[in-house]
Amino acid sequence: MYMEFRLELFLMLAFACSIMLAFGIQLQLRKNEKKRKEAEERGEYYHSLFERHRNAIIEVDLNGTITGLNPYAARLVEEAGVPCIGEPLLAFAFPEYKAEVSEAFARASAGETSVIDQLSIFLSPEHTHWHATYSPAYRSGTISGVFVTAVDCTDKHNLQLELQRKRLAYDQAAESIMDIVLVLDRRMVPLYASPSFEKRLGYRRGDYLFEIPVTEYVDDEANDRIRKEFERLSEGMSVSGFELKFPRSDGRMIDLDCNATPQFDEAGELDRIIVVLRDITLRKNAEQALLDGEKMYLKLQHSLDAFSEEALYMMKAAELEQRLLAELRNILRPARVAVLETTGFRHFACRQGDRPEEEQLERLRDFRGIRLPVGQVFELDSSAFIMIGDHRGMTQLVWLEGCSDELAKKPIRVWLQTLSRYTDSFYENMLKLKDLTHELESLSQRHRTPAWLLRLMYAVSEKERRRLSQDLHDAALQEQIIWYRKLEMLQHSRAVEEKTQTEIGRICEGLLDVIHQIRMTCHELRPPFLKEWGIGQALEALYDQTQMRADYRIAFDSSGFTAKLEDEQMIALYRINQELLNNAIKHSEASEVRLSLTDHADGVLMTYQDNGVGIPETKLQNLLSSMGLYGIKERVRSLEGDVQIESAAGEGLSIHVYLPKIHAAAIPAAV
Structure with missing residues (x-):
């Protein structure tokens, strides 16, 4: 009985165990099926990710050989006509990136993901810049290779290059532009200042610059003018040609030409002002120099006119020299001035003015044996001299002291050269007159007129003949012709008797003879068309x-x-x-x-x-x-x-x- 009970119990336990085993097996089968489905789904997911990814994915074994490509990478290399499978990865690395690729591959083979930014591998001529990630590939829990995921960033790279080029061009333009560009807010406080601000004005672009209105940097008069122009800007009008003086950091005042354009916000309120400042100091200085030069030109021209007009009536060199010194004192304001005469720059005689000291004369002796042009200024330490004559071994010069600044001006030098040449001509003419006087005295004793004087006399005679011929033609001849026309009209008038007409005709014939004779005389006095x-x-x-x-x-x-x-x-x-x-x-x-x-x-x-x-x-x-x-x-x-x-x-x-x-x-x- 007991044995039967134990057998039944054993059978019941065995049945229960078989049921439990069957249930466990069924449960395990379900779990395995679920895992299989999940693995299939995961594999399909990763396969889908691998196959349909818009980035290039390259599978590389541990030897560095390419074993697989996703369709996107395969299409790129196919279009490029480059065999890839079975080739070493380093063959596709750009030379400058081979070391980085090797290092990244080694780290990925050791289980560490590495990233190489920008250019690293070559897959297509059109896609040259990649963001490459090197990550380990696992199979059965062990690293079996390396996945290289390359994101095409060619467009991004080109865009960055373009931005860099534009930024470089902008920076170069901002650095090279000489005009100052300011952006002001409605309180006229600077928001931006171009690099030329420091170059032109010498001030550092510190924080202080962007805290204080620009009106604080100018005087009251300029401030009032700026406020008036600000009102125009607030009304939407641009400002151009606004000039003001502004102090540089070194204290020197410069002239600025201002052009301003307003910008408004969505509410129509003045938001900011774009101001362009141009340094016109050189132009203003040139304009002032032009005005000063014109005044100087008129002054010097008047001086030359007065000097030459008065010199016409001078017959002695001493008179001309006195007049020359007076003109030099009036224009140059020298401390001392003198007219010196020398033979070979050895011994000097003071003809007019203040005689220089021996030390100054010794400086002049340094020019012995040098042929000096008339009118050129030769500067010494604190003095200068100008040649005004050099004839027959005698040299005349003007010595000046204390007017170096005036002598540095080009118009003054031209004026001095003109005065010197005029004086030189005067000296030469005086010598020629002296020679002429001696020659005339000699010829008067021999009762023979020289050839040059005969030539001059005949030339004067012909000139008088021409003048007389012109006077006869313009006065007497024209009067005769007028009277002849009047008599001719009177001769043919019906109011005149026939006998009177005959007499008038004889008078007309006589007038014609006179007219002809006057014409002949004019021709003899002045040969026509010679x-x-x-x-x-x-x-x-x-x-x-x-x-x-x-x-x-x-x-x-x-x-x-x-x-x-x-x-x-x-x-x-x-x-x-x-x-x-x-x-x-x-x-x-x-x-x-x-x-x-x-x-x-x-x-x-x-x-x-x-x-x-x-x-x-x-x-x-x-x-x-x-x-x-x-x-x-x-x-x-x-x-x-x-x-x-x-x-x-x-x-x-x-x-x-x-x-x-x-x-x-x-x-x-x-x-």
């Missing part, structure tokens, strides 16, 4: 005019003439031809006159020949001193030329006139 046509055509016109009243034939040849003559030579040849043709009409009884003009020995040769009665040799010398031929000889001599006259009774007259080349006129005047 300068415009040249001597060749002018002589041809003279011959045509003479031919109408002469009883001989004129032949002229200028085929060998090409020389360019001066005005004096042309008028001389013209006058000589006039005289010869008139003599031929009066005395020669010739039937033919031949004239020629040819180049000869760097000059011109004019030849006259006629077949008239000629001049007996016994009378030729007497005729050479008569007015006609003598005047020809003297005119040619005045131009340093030569005349040869050949004649005999019954053999006509032959005259050869040679004029050499000359380079300057006696009196500049148009022919």
Whole structure:
């Protein structure tokens, strides 16, 4: 019984255990299924994360070889055409990052996650900047490799580079711009000041600058002006061209040109003011220098005008030197001034003013043997000197002391140079007048007029002829023409009787003859178109005019003439031809006159020949001193030329006139 009970009990326990075991197995199966499902879900999640991640995920084994890529990374390397699986990771690392990649890989292999910012690996030419995370990959609880998660930050990097470039450009512009930019609040307290604030004004941009209104830095007058402009800004108007003086940190005042623009908040109230300050000190100084220069120019010009006008009437060097010192004292205000004369800078004589001390003269002796230009200022320690004359071994100079500041000004130096050259010309003219006086005294004893004086006299004579011709043409001739027109109108008037008209006609003919004669006289006094046509055509016109009243034939040849003559030579040849043709009409009884003009020995040769009665040799010398031929000889001599006259009774007259080349006129005047 007992055994049966124990057997039943054992069976019951066994049944209960089997039930419990079955229940436990069922429960474990459910747990395993749940874990499997969770693992599948987790695997699907991580697989989804791996497969669909928008970042590149690279699986690397512990040897550093790439074993897997997520689709995004695979697409990148496929597009780049770069084989990746089975290749070492370091092959895709940029050279400058290989050490960092190796270190990060080693740390990840040891179980530590590492991050390399920015550029590290190459996956695609278009994606060059990555944020790479190196983390360990576990399998069965052990590290089996490394996952490299690369986040593409190329756009972010490019944006940062662009921002850096713009910031650098802005900083460079802010550093290089010379204008001061201020941003003020409505209380006119600075909110911002550009770096040029320190450069231009010398003040440090400390906290104090952004606590005090800008009106506290200027005087009351400028403050009032700023307040008035602030009212305009409050009304929405911009301010430009506002100028004020502002003190620099070193105490120097500078001129600023202010331009201000208001900015308003949403409520329409003045919020801030943008102010641009430009340093215009140089411009203002230049404007002032221009005004001062204009005043100085007028002062110096008046000085030169007064000096030259008074010097016209001076005949002694001492008078000019006194006037020169007076002008120097008036303009330069020197402590001392003197006119010195020296021979070779050895010994000095004081002609006018305050004689320098021997020490000063010793400084001047340092310039011995040096050729110094007239008008140049030579500065010594506290003095200076200017050459005002250097003729025939004698040198004149002006010595000045105590006016170095004035001598540093360029207009003053130009003024001194002009005065010096004028004085130098005066000295030279005085010497020439002295020489001329001696020469005239010598010539008066020999009763022979010098060639240069003859030339001058003929030039003056021609000038007077031109003036007289102009007066005749403008006055007498025009009056005659007016009266002729009036008489002509009166002659044809119906109110005048026929007999009276006949008499008026005779008077008109007489007036025409007078008009013609005046014109002829004007032409003789002033040869027409001589300068415009040249001597060749002018002589041809003279011959045509003479031919109408002469009883001989004129032949002229200028085929060998090409020389360019001066005005004096042309008028001389013209006058000589006039005289010869008139003599031929009066005395020669010739039937033919031949004239020629040819180049000869760097000059011109004019030849006259006629077949008239000629001049007996016994009378030729007497005729050479008569007015006609003598005047020809003297005119040619005045131009340093030569005349040869050949004649005999019954053999006509032959005259050869040679004029050499000359380079300057006696009196500049148009022919």
